[in-house]
Amino acid sequence: NAGVTQTPKFQVLKTGQSMTLQCAQDMNHNSMYWYRQDPGMGLRLIYYSASEGTTDKGEVPNGYNVSRLNKREFSLRLESAAPSQTSVYFCASSEYGRGRGQPQHFGDGTRLSIL
């Protein structure tokens, strides 16, 4: 059981470069999420997708774009990377969205450094 798979696991970028973080889940979940985790800050929601074709902004969406490619895949794009975006990025999925009492299943993260 793969669960939630994130690629790449590590990445170093220069300021201004762009890149896309990939996420795929094999649990047939409807909802998917992107978080960032910074030291002392806990997890903060970047974007959320309730279902295929829908996306919503979370707490910290500036500088990011997302695409829900199909039910399995949810990608996060940094168009012009900034040092403030250095972080660990986690993708998660759940059968349904908030308020439904659903646990979220997380990938192992992408560690992104921007120089």
Place this chain on the structure above:
Amino acid sequence: SQQGEEDPQALSIQEGENATMNCSYKTSINNLQWYRQNSGRGLVHLILIRSNEREKHSGRLRVTLDTSKKSSSLLITASRAADTASYFCATDAYGGSQGNLIFGKGTKLSVKP
């Protein structure tokens, strides 16, 4: 916007002892969840307690919820070295953005063999 705040920030105990972590939150919730994160890994869901529940058990885990005090506690009994990890509470609150589980900053638990 941090909803849950864990206490203590760090906890160091010996194997076999019990570990208690607390979580306080600010607004009314639908449910509260606890997650574990091992170093370098993603979060793993441990247990969910709904707003109409007061206590829940899962193996060596015991979670309590006091909605009048807006607080929850996670008790790990007979701890093992493998329990060494960070523990996060997450609240699923009424109102606000869809999909928004709000996580606290975590308690870092170290269990010494």
